[in-house]
Every structure is written in C-alpha cells, then in structure tokens.
Amino acid sequence: MENQNYPGRYSRRQAIKFGATALGLGAFARAFPASADDIISKAKIVPVGETVSGAKYKKAGPFRIGFSNGFSGNTWRTECLYALKKEAGQHKEISDLIVVDGQGDIAKQVNDIENLVSQNVDAILCIPNSGSAVAPALRDATKQGVVTVPFNLPIDGEAWTAYTGTDPQKKGFELGKWLRGALGDTGKIVALGGLPGNSYTAAAWAGAQKAMEGSKIQVLAFKDASWEEDKAKVIMADLIAAYPQIDGVWCDGSQDAAGAMKALMDAKRPLVPVCGDDYNGLLKLYDQQKANYPKFNIGLLSEPSWESVVALHIALKLLNGEEVPKRQIIEPQLITSENYKKYLRADLPDGVFVDTDLTDDELKALFKS
Amino acid sequence: MFQVSQVLNILQVAAFLGVVATGQTLALLAGGIDLSVAGVVTMANIVSTGLMAGRDGNMFIAVGTCILVAAVVGLINGLMITIVRVAPLIATLGMNSFLFGAALVYTNGAPHGGIAPGFAFFGQGHLMAFPISTVCWLVVALTIAWITRRTVFGRQLYAVGASATAAQMMGIPARRIVIVAYILSSVMAVLGGLLITSYIGSPSLGIGDQFLLSSIAATIVGGTALTGGIGSIVGTIGGTIFVTELNSFTNIVRVSTALNSLLQGVVIALSVLLYRFVGVSRTSLTPQ
Numbered sequence: 001m002e003n004q005n006y007p008g009r010y011s012r013r014q015a016i017k018f019g020a021t022a023l024g025l026g027a028f029a030r031a032f033p034a035s036a037d038d039i040i041s042k043a044k045i046v047p048v049g050e051t052v053s054g055a056k057y058k059k060a061g062p063f064r065i066g067f068s069n070g071f072s073g074n075t076w077r078t079e080c081l082y083a084l085k086k087e088a089g090q091h092k093e094i095s096d097l098i099v100v101d102g103q104g105d106i107a108k109q110v111n112d113i114e115n116l117v118s119q120n121v122d123a124i125l126c127i128p129n130s131g132s133a134v135a136p137a138l139r140d141a142t143k144q145g146v147v148t149v150p151f152n153l154p155i156d157g158e159a160w161t162a163y164t165g166t167d168p169q170k171k172g173f174e175l176g177k178w179l180r181g182a183l184g185d186t187g188k189i190v191a192l193g194g195l196p197g198n199s200y201t202a203a204a205w206a207g208a209q210k211a212m213e214g215s216k217i218q219v220l221a222f223k224d225a226s227w228e229e230d231k232a233k234v235i236m237a238d239l240i241a242a243y244p245q246i247d248g249v250w251c252d253g254s255q256d257a258a259g260a261m262k263a264l265m266d267a268k269r270p271l272v273p274v275c276g277d278d279y280n281g282l283l284k285l286y287d288q289q290k291a292n293y294p295k296f297n298i299g300l301l302s303e304p305s306w307e308s309v310v311a312l313h314i315a316l317k318l319l320n321g322e323e324v325p326k327r328q329i330i331e332p333q334l335i336t337s338e339n340y341k342k343y344l345r346a347d348l349p350d351g352v353f354v355d356t357d358l359t360d361d362e363l364k365a366l367f368k369s
Numbered sequence: 370m371f372q373v374s375q376v377l378n379i380l381q382v383a384a385f386l387g388v389v390a391t392g393q394t395l396a397l398l399a400g401g402i403d404l405s406v407a408g409v410v411t412m413a414n415i416v417s418t419g420l421m422a423g424r425d426g427n428m429f430i431a432v433g434t435c436i437l438v439a440a441v442v443g444l445i446n447g448l449m450i451t452i453v454r455v456a457p458l459i460a461t462l463g464m465n466s467f468l469f470g471a472a473l474v475y476t477n478g479a480p481h482g483g484i485a486p487g488f489a490f491f492g493q494g495h496l497m498a499f500p501i502s503t504v505c506w507l508v509v510a511l512t513i514a515w516i517t518r519r520t521v522f523g524r525q526l527y528a529v530g531a532s533a534t535a536a537q538m539m540g541i542p543a544r545r546i547v548i549v550a551y552i553l554s555s556v557m558a559v560l561g562g563l564l565i566t567s568y569i570g571s572p573s574l575g576i577g578d579q580f581l582l583s584s585i586a587a588t589i590v591g592g593t594a595l596t597g598g599i600g601s602i603v604g605t606i607g608g609t610i611f612v613t614e615l616n617s618f619t620n621i622v623r624v625s626t627a628l629n630s631l632l633q634g635v636v637i638a639l640s641v642l643l644y645r646f647v648g649v650s651r652t653s654l655t656p657q
Contacts, residue, residue, distance in 0.1 A: 073469075073574045078478030196626040224626045230569040230576050234382050238620040241375035255573075262570070266493055267374075281571060349481040350571045367481045 043304055043332040043355070045164070047325030052162055057147050058321030059122065062095035065315060066116035067308070070129035070153070071104040074227075075351035075367075076305055077127075080152070082366055083357055084125070084308035091316065096121075106133045113137040116146075123147035123315035125308065131199050132156045147318045151311040152303075154199050161318060164310045164328040171301050172204030172252060175275040176211030178299030178334065179248050182273035186216035187247030190239050192225040192232050192256040204252040220246065225256045229281070232259025233266075240267045248272050254279030254300060258350070261285055261296075271296035278302035278332075281350030283340055290337070300335040302343075302355035309357060375617070381500035383613035385565040387606060389580045390587040391510045392557025394605045397588055398517070399550035400530040400597025401457035405446060406558040406584050408468025409439055410577030413562025415472045418482035418572040425485040435559050442468070443555030447548030461551075465581070472574060480572035492567025502564050507606075509560060513553070514602035526550060531598030558584075587612045590640050611640065 067084060069077060081099065088097040098121060102109030106129045114137060116124050124141055128134035131154045138148045139159035148160040155163060179189065191208070193201035205222065212219075220243050225232035232255065240246065240263060251257040254276030261271050261282070271293035276282055277300055286298050307330065317324050332355060335343055343354045349367050356363065389406050396403035413435045420431035442464060449460040472480075494501040517523035528536040529543045537543045558580070565576065591608025593600025615636055619629040 072473065072478055075479050081478075196630070221621070223620060226575070228573055228575050229571060230565060230573055231579070233569060235620050237378050237382065238375075238617045241372065241378045242621040259569070349479075350483070351480055366477065367479045368477075 043302070043330050045310065046329045046331055048327040048329050050326050051323045052318065052326050053323055054318040054321040057145070057161070057318045059319060061093035061319075063093055063122040063316070063319055064096045064098065064120060065094055065312065066098045066100070066113075066119070066121035066124045068100050068102065068109055068112045068116060068124060068126040070102045070109055070127045072101050073104070076303065076353045078366065079305035079353055079356050079358060079363075080127075080308045082362070083306050084312060086358070086362070087309045087312055091312075093316070102129050104129060106130045109134055110137040113141055117141045117144055121146060122319055123149065125311045125315060126150045127152045128155050135159060147315050149311045149315050151307050154203065158326070162314050162324050162326055162328070164314060164330065165307060166301075166303060166330050166332070168200045168203040168252070169207040170329075170331075172207030173211045174207075174301060174334065175204070175252070175299060176208030176250060178336075179208075179250050179273060179275050180212050180215050180217060182297050182299060183217060183248050188218045188220050188243065188245050189248040189250055190220050190236070190243070190246055190260075191222040191250040192235065192260060193222065193252055194224065194227045194256075196224040196226070201252050205250075208250055217248075225251075225259065227253040227255050229255045229259035229262070232256040233263045234259075236260040236263035237267065240264065240269060246272060249274040251276040253277050254282035257298075258282045258285055261289075265289075273297040273299070275299040275301075278335065278343060278353050278355045279350070280345050280348060280352040280354050283335075283344045283354065284346060284350060286337075286340060287344055287346065297337055298335070298340060300340075302332040302335065303353070304330060304332060304355045305353050306355075306357040377498065377500060379610070379613050379617050380503040381568075382617070383609050384500065384502035384506035385561050385568065386580065386583055386587055386613060387506040387561075387609040388509055388564060389558050389561035390584045390591075390605050390609050391506075391513050391602055392554035392561075393584040393588045394591070394593050394600060394602055395513070395517070395526070395550045395557070396457070396461075396554040397585075397593045397595065398526050398530045398597060398600055399547050400533060401450060401547065401551070402461065402585070402595070403446065403551065403554045403558070404458065404461040404581060405442060405464035405468060405555065406561075407577035407579075407581035408465040408472075409442055409555050409558035410562035410565065410580050411472050411574065412438060412442075412468050412577075413559045414566045414576045415476055415480055415572050415574070417488075417563055417566050418480070418484055419476075421482060421485045421488060423483045423485060425487040428485045428488050431485075432563060435563060436556060439555040439559035440552050443552035444548065446555065447551035450551065451544040451547050469574075469577075476572070476574065478574070480574060482572055484567060484570050488567050489570060490567070492564050492569070502568065505560075505564060509557070510602055510606055513557075517602055522546070522549070527598050529598075583612060586637055590637055590644070592644055612637070 088094050100112040102112055109129050124146055128150055135156045142148045142160055149162050150160050151164045193205060221239055223235050225235050249260045257274045257276035258281040264271055271289055272295055290296050314324050345352055345354055348363055393403055416435050417431045420434060421427045446461055446464055449455045450457050492502050525541045525546050528541055529546045533543045587608040588605050590611055591604035615633055619632055
C-alpha cells in the first residue's frame with residue numbers, strides 16, 4: 001500500500017513491514033525493539049567484540065538519564081535530540097532526561113559530564129566533541145558505577161560501558177567503492193571532508209583511499225569543508241577554477257556534496273557522480289537535476305539520527321541487568337539513483353536528514369514547514 | 370599565476386567578506402571592534418531564508434526586516450559601549466553569543482526556508498561575466514569610503530577613534546559617532562550575510578562563523594590599526610582580496626588543512642609586519 005500523502009513512496013512503517021524479517025534485522029530488533037518498525041533505512045546493527053554484563057549496573061527504577069550533547073548547531077543533532085526525548089517519554093521507568101550542551105567546547109563537555117555524575121544520573125549518553133579528550137571523563141563516570149554509552153562519533157579506548165554508531169572507515173570504503181564503480185575505474189576526483197582535524201573524516205577518507213587503490217582514479221585535492229554547504233561551494237569553486245576536469249566528488253557528508261554540485265552548476269559545468277549521506281538537500285537537487293545532467297549520480301550512506309534511541313535502549317538494558325554487545329555498529333543500506341525516491345522528502349527543507357524515526361508530522365512541526 | 374576564471378571566482382567570493390569587513394573597518398576606526406558580525410551574518414541567513422520561503426513576493430520584507438534587526442543590534446552594541454561603558458570586545462562578543470542563541474531558539478535547531486528565485490541574482494548573477502556580488506561590494510565599499518573621507522561624519526569618526534576624549538573636548542559628539550559606527554557595522558554585516566545567503570540559497574546555522582576573525586584579518590591586513598583612528602576602506606578592499614586570494618590559493622595547492630592554516634597565519638603576520646615597516650619608513654621620510 002502506498003503512502004497516501006506521497007504517492008510512489010512508502011512510509012517508514014510500511015517499508016519496514018515489507019522487509020524487516022527478510023533483511024535479517026534480528027540483531028537490530030534486539031537492540032532497538034520498540035521502534036524497529038519505524039526505520040526507513042533498513043539498517044543492520046552488527047554486534048562487535050565482547051558482551052557487557054548488566055549485572056553490576058542492575059537497579060530498580062525509576063532511572064535518571066543524562067545526555068551530554070557535544071553541540072547542537074545542526075539539524076542532524078536536532079533530529080537526534082528530538083528522537084531521544086520522544087523515546088524517553090515513552091518509557092515510564094525514566095523519571096528524568098537531563099540534556100546538557102557542550103557548545104562545541106571540549107572543556108565544557110568534560111565539565112557537563114562531571115555535573116551529570118554529581119546529579120546522580122544512572123546513565124550518561126554522550127556524543128563526544130573529542131574522541132580522546134572526553135574519554136577520561138567517561139572513564140571516571142564509569143568507575144563511579146554510571147552506565148556510559150558514547151555514540152555517533154568515535155571514542156578512544158574501552159573505558160566506557162558500551163558504544164553504538166556507524167563505522168566511518170567502512171562507510172568511507174563503501175562510498176569510495178561506489179564512486180570507483182560510478183566512474184568506471186578511471187577519472188579525476190576531488191574529495192571534501194568535515195571539520196578540519198575531525199577523526200570521523202580521517203577514518204572515512206582512509207577507507208575511501210583504500211577502496212580506490214589499484215584504480216586509475218586520480219585524486220586532485222582533498223579539502224575540509226566543515227560539512228557546510230556554503231564552505232563546500234566556495235572551496236569547490238576554487239577547485240573548479242583550478243582544474244579543468246573533475247569527473248567525480250567524494251564527500252563524507254551531503255552538505256558538502258550539495259555545495260559542490262551547486263558550484264559546478266554556477267560554473268556551467270556538468271554535474272558528476274558524488275557520494276555523501278542522507279541530507280535531504282542533495283536528494284532534492286538530484287531529483288531536480290538528474291534529467292539535465294546524464295552523468296549526475298549519487299551513492300549515499302546515511303548517518304541515522306535515531307542512533308540516540310539505540311543508545312538509550314542500550315543504557316536501559318544494562319540498568320535492567322541484561323547483557324549487551326560492547327560495540328554495536330550500525331550499517332545502513334546504500335541510497336542510489338535506484339532507490340532514492342523512497343528517501344526523498346520534497347515537501348521538507350534541505351536540512352532534514354531523512355534516515356529518521358520521526359513521523360512526517362513530527363518532522364513538519366520540527367522544521368515548521 | 371591565476372586564470373581569468375579564477376580571478377573572477379575570487380572576486381565573487383571576496384564580496385561577502387568584503388562587505389562585512391567594510392563594517393568592521395568602521396568599528397575599528399572608531400576605536401572599537403565588532404565581534405557580533407558572525408552572529409549578524411547568521412541572523413541574516415536564517416531570517417531572510419525563513420521569511421522569503423522561496424517566494425519573490427517576500428523578498429523586500431525579508432531584506433527590510435534583516436536590515437532593521439541589524440540596525441537595532443548595532444544600536445544596542447553602541448549603547449552598551451558608550452553609555453553602559455562595557456568594553457567593545459565584551460559587548461559585541463556577548464551580542465554574538467546572544468544572536469547565535471536567538472537563531473537556535475528561532476529555528477529550534479532546524480532552520481527552514483530558502484531564498485526567492487529572484488534573490489539569487491545578487492549572489493550568483495553576472496554582469497558581462499563580472500559577478501554581481503562584487504559590484505554590490507564595490508558600490509557599498511566605495512560609498513562608505515567616500516563617507517569616511519569626504520564628510521563631516523567621516524572626519525569625526527577618525528578623530529574619535531584617535532582619541533575620544535580629545536574629540537569630545539573639541540565639541541565632537543563622540544558617543545553619537547561611535548553608536549552610528551556600530552549601527553553601520555551591523556548593517557554592513559547583514560548586507561554581507563544577505564549576499565552569501567543569495568550565493569548559497571539555503572539556511573545554515575554555522576554560516577557566520579567564518580567572518581568572525583576573517584573580517585578582522587582583512588581589515589588589519591588592509592592597514593587599519595586596532596588602536597583606532599588609522600586606516601581606510603580602500604585598504605580593506607585590498608586586505609579582503611588578499612585574504613580571499615590566500616584562502617583560494619591554499620584551497621588549490623596540494624597541502625593539508627593544517628598546513629593551510631599555518632601558511633595563512635604566517636603570510637598574514639608577514640604582510641602586517643611589511644605594512645608596518647613600509648608605514649614607518651614613510652613616516653620617517655615625511656618632514657615634521
């Protein structure tokens with residue numbers, strides 16, 4: 001049955017009903033039982049490494065949960081936080097969800113985590129501003145018996161209770177492999193990454209380079225574009241002026257990809273194969289321009305904004321004394337020209353990240369559209 | 370070294386920074402500094418795309434609202450500095466933080482909207498291959514240059530920047546001059562914000578951050594003194610082109626981001642030292 005509001009695409013709930021079992025979401029359902037039906041990306045959650053026993057964390061509710069958000073200045077974080085609050089509201093055993101914002105400052109986030117411990121929270125969820133600098137604060141919290149679940153961005157060591165997120169190196173490899181295939185093993189590309197020095201981009205680009213080893217693909221330049229359209233467009237405009245031939249663009253975020261494609265359009269150059277994530281702005285651009293540019297193609301791997309919900313479920317399982325894997329790696333399916341319409345949200349702003357468990361009405365309310 | 374297309378591209382991109390730096394120059398000439406320009410640029414981006422919502426009919430109300438809000442921001446900055454006697458660095462940094470917080474509250478972290486199709490002309494359009502954004506920048510900058518060099522307000526601005534006390538003793542309304550300088554600085558920042566919004570087409574909460582220090586760098590490299598009362602808008606035009614060209618150059622050459630930043634820092638420091646050296650030489654040659 002097609003979604004009545006958007007003919008031709010299925011709702012998340014419908015999509016998952018068709019294929020959840022066949023797609024082998026057993027591991028996913030174990031970690032994310034309450035909301036598995038709401039997920040569009042058909043992502044798998046793969047347990048990695050040892051399991052962690054919840055025996056020493058088991059306690060009677062109600063629970064106080066803390067969330068240390070590294071910063072809150074983009075739409076992915078907004079969706080992520082909304083999903084977390086929504087999920088927490090559905091659990092009667094959670095008495096408080098305390099959210100603190102590190103405002104992009106490592107020192108503030110460390111202090112935030114210490115404050116959460118002093119407020120006697122039972123579990124701390126955390127998106128770290130720094131994989132190395134925030135780890136000691138989580139280690140201290142863990143030592144004091146608090147369940148600590150970093151997620152989304154890589155974190156150093158093992159001195160936290162459990163982790164969930166995507167594997168940036170593997171994602172980078174898959175995106176590189178897709179781009180290599182889209183270019184027929186040869187061509188000149190440029191690469192655009194996220195914030196300068198961030199470990200996610202470094203791992204993703206390392207994976208991409210590995211995927212392109214042995215091909216005739218020449219990397220003209222790698223530049224950090226901060227996952228922002230405006231910066232990516234300015235940098236790409238410079239690269240376009242410098243290099244007469246650019247056959248493809250590798251990005252680890254689709255804000256960069258959208259900015260790069262808009263720069264090509266401004267320069268009256270044809271659009272080319274590009275990779276990235278589930279940023280709606282690129283999906284809309286692809287839908288509008290694919291007929292005008294035969295070589296324009298997309299290969300995207302989402303960064304699910306429902307990672308916060310998975311992290312919360314992990315924390316609750318541990319507080320209930322259950323076992324969980326030490327690491328749970330989320331593996332989304334590739335979005336391409338074949339299946340992009342299922343993800344496209346033409347009725348919503350560019351800033352929406354489409355791999356979300358939020359309903360259409362919730363997204364519209366959130367983005368005031 | 371650069372092809373024509375590269376030069377035109379640099380000029381197009383330089384326009385956004387150039388307009389913001391024009392306002393920053395006024396704040397520095399008045400003996401202050403305006404760290405709220407980043408917040409004003411972000412505000413311009415968020416408010417204009419939200420109000421335009423992709424419709425040409427909303428263009429004038431969106432632009433008008435942005436300019437009005439910027440004027441109020443500049444007025445508050447000026448009043449905080451002249452009446453409440455808060456240091457310019459603190460007052461404008463506080464305003465910057467307030468504006469970013471306001472943008473987060475206004476959008477709930479999820480900005481929406483987009484520019485009107487007709488508005489794209491200012492940031493993306495060309496006049497016989499010459500970028501319209503550059504034309505806008507040069508018109509704004511040369512107008513302000515004329516005001517600072519040829520009007521009573523301009524002369525008073527330099528006098529207040531050199532010594533507010535001395536200027537006041539000469540009968541110059543120093544407070545009013547400083548307040549007007551901050552209002553103009555905010556309005557310039559909003560115009561720069563509107564230009565980059567026109568260029569990119571969509572809202573972004575982090576869009577203004579890049580202007581916080583680059584607007585000061587462009588102004589200082591252009592010869593304006595941090596101590597106030599010395600400098601020129603024309604110098605800032607040169608400084609803007611220099612800083613943008615440096616960015617562009619480091620984008621093109623095959624160096625890492627870390628080396629990019631290192632290179633930019635060294636070149637900017639050297640250029641300021643060179644300017645000082647040339648400036649001192651000229652002063653020593655001038656008959657006293």
